[in-house]
Amino acid sequence: MRIFYYILTCITGLLLIYGVSDMPKWGDPHQPASIHVSPRYIEKTLEETEVPNMVTAVLADYRGFDTFGETTVIFTAAVSCLLILRKRRKEKDV
């Protein structure tokens, strides 16, 4: 059975390495990720949002709904732990 897991892992790894062959080099300033959407964040953040920290500007403003989702995720985690672990109050009190 263990050999099956090794093979599965290797297949996944090889698939990923196959994908790497067409990827841009590390730190390439002209890779597509750096020239399509992000220039606006870098060049216009100060003008459009009056905030110098671009990460915060994107986090809280341009993609603010993602962060809302993120906060909800962590809220979900807290309520999940509460549901899974916390004992019923009646048992504790009585």
Add this chain to the structure above:
Amino acid sequence: MLEFLVGKFNYYIYIFLMMIGFYAMIGKRNLVKKLIGMNIFQWSIILYFVSIGAKKGGSIPIVEGLSGHGAHIVSHASQYVNPLPHVLMLTAIVVGVGTTGVALALLLRIYNKYKTLEEDEILRKMK
């Protein structure tokens, strides 16, 4: 060939880490080891995303030389690294923390019920 390896070293590192995590998740029989594998798996993806954002010669994405309200400062895209992957990964980190929290809570309950964290023993006790 060398360029293929060296110029893209970040991807190979993340794939290596990811496969460690992946194997631990599917192959290990101890539930805590599975959880550790899950963390390695998630963090390797975070590493990958952050490495997309890198630019040679780029600075951290905070506008420099700002005193007061300097809306006149003109930045060029090549001056700073790409902020978007960083933002995405802040979210992914939080998701990872949340998942780990829930998984730990589950493990506590499992340990409390079966008194072991070895999957084989749990399966035996369930019958």
Add this chain to the structure above:
Amino acid sequence: MNIYQLPFPIIVVFFPLFFAFLIPVLGWWKKSLCYPLAMIAVSISFFSSLIVANRVLRYGPLHYYLGGWEPPWGIEFSIDHLNAFIAVLVTSLSFLVVIYAKRSVEKELPGKEIPFYCLFLLLFTGLLGIVSTGDMFNLYVFLEIASLSCYALIAVGKDRALVASFRYVVMGTIGACFYLLGVGYLYIVTGSLNMGDLAVLLPPLYGNAVVQTAFVFILIGLGIKIALFPLHTWQPDAYTYAPSVVSVMISTAMAKTSIYALIRIIFSVFTLNFITGFLPIFDIICWLSAIAMIFGSIYAIMQSKLKKMLAYSSIANVGYIILGIGLSVSTTMGLTPALMHILNHALMKGCMFMVAGAFIYKAGLWDINNFVGLGRKMPYTCLAFILAALAMIGMPPSVGFISKWYLILAALDSGKYLLVAVIFFSTLLMIVYFWKVIEIMYIRVEERQEGEESEIRVDEEPMSMLVPGIILAFLCFAIGIVWISGIFSPILDTINSSFGLGVVP
């Protein structure tokens, strides 16, 4: 402000979330407030989604820019006919589930109402978020909200629920991470995360190894979430041991939403040209789903627990839906059979899991062999089960018949005759396992000792649990007639044409 000008797409998602935050605070103050709050939230969402659907039908796709930023930079909600269809499906089913939930939760999870309803609403919101969003990464975030709440909701079930839940955590995380990795791969070659924008940017890159890898990983990731055949290992235990309400919710709303996400990404982001031209993976998908149909049905026959039987039956039915998707490129019907079966299966399985929950609620009955005499003890509940089972087997005016009929037509149309045989065979297997249940419920007589009272008194489940089941059972046939009448076919045609399907290349 005119009420009809309100931006309903965001109301659908935001209000359940808002109430989910309110429940822990107000629940501390007064525990009995939890249920009404959940009810209000789901109702608001339900009616808003109806309005959204109405608007989509009248004016075409809606776009809502969150934060006021236009798409490639900000996040947008983009709702077209497919989204509206799934959103109405999810909200209406959740509405019925909430009605059903009250008594069931009181019995199964006493004292945990506050976190339960809070997580229920979060799960609901997560699903609606997946349905509404037009952004790849935002979809991931909502997928995680839905999954996290789902893990916890499953874990509070009976018996093996904890281990099932942990297994789901591991598998679900692999799935979500593969999806995220796929998104990252698409991002590195295009620089965009918006679905509409990606659809424009991707065509020149179809030959790219990165794009192909991304497709495979997104497919596997979402395949885990929808329990597609070789990736289903978490599913049977999770469905079986979860609390009844949660079983209903995840088997209907959650599974269908994940399938929606798959359809959206395959056809909207990667588009038809990629699948037919560069990565002809649909034949493999067809055969995988054929195996799933047989495998699920055979395993369902072998089960003695009703809920586990239904869980394996779900694997088979997910196979039907995925078969519909797999055949869509080669027939003139496009996605019609798949979309029909999404709705149909949600109705049938929802009804059956509700009935299974009712047996557990009333008598703690898990095992099919203990169902002797239930037909007289709980006549209406069993009637609902029989109607759903008949629909599942494929009695003519029912929904199950319609989806099977269309799937067979699609298989014939694309020349895959073996698949027709597979559909017939799996139907045969379905008859076997549903007949087993019905036979025990109605026909088998309990062996009694001498002198024992032979009269079986009617002991029905409470009204609030019975009515949703009956409604779903009724809809199993009503919707079937609606499908035949062809009222919905313009909508399905619009969906097909928006993906470029329905014409054989």
Add this chain to the structure above:
Amino acid sequence: MIDKHESIIIKMISRILAPFVQLYALYVIMHGHTSPGGGFQGGVILGASFILLAIAFGIDEVKERFAERILTTFTSMGVFIYGFIGFVCFILGANFLDYGILPVVEPRGMGMLGIEIGVGITVMAVMVSIFYDLSTYE
């Protein structure tokens, strides 16, 4: 289960350290939009300070001052602040989370600060709450 440590060094050090950690956390939250940092990072640091106290003085002592009930309220309140700011934008006629319409000076910066505070509160409360749950389960 975390018991009381009897070590005086640990108690003293963590007692001295905790206020500074908290002050730094507040700094990170409030300066999220001008320097590295933000709600999540600051919230984690703030939560860590309470966890530090809980480890040093025993969990019951911290629970007396910072009860679970307050934590739950905080958890909801943070997300609520976030949602509320978004909702105000929505009421004022703009899109959800479009801070530009808020009636304050530098509306976008202030809106971001507001939601960072919300995120910070939630993250702090969640960290401590998960810690409580995990460490007090017998």
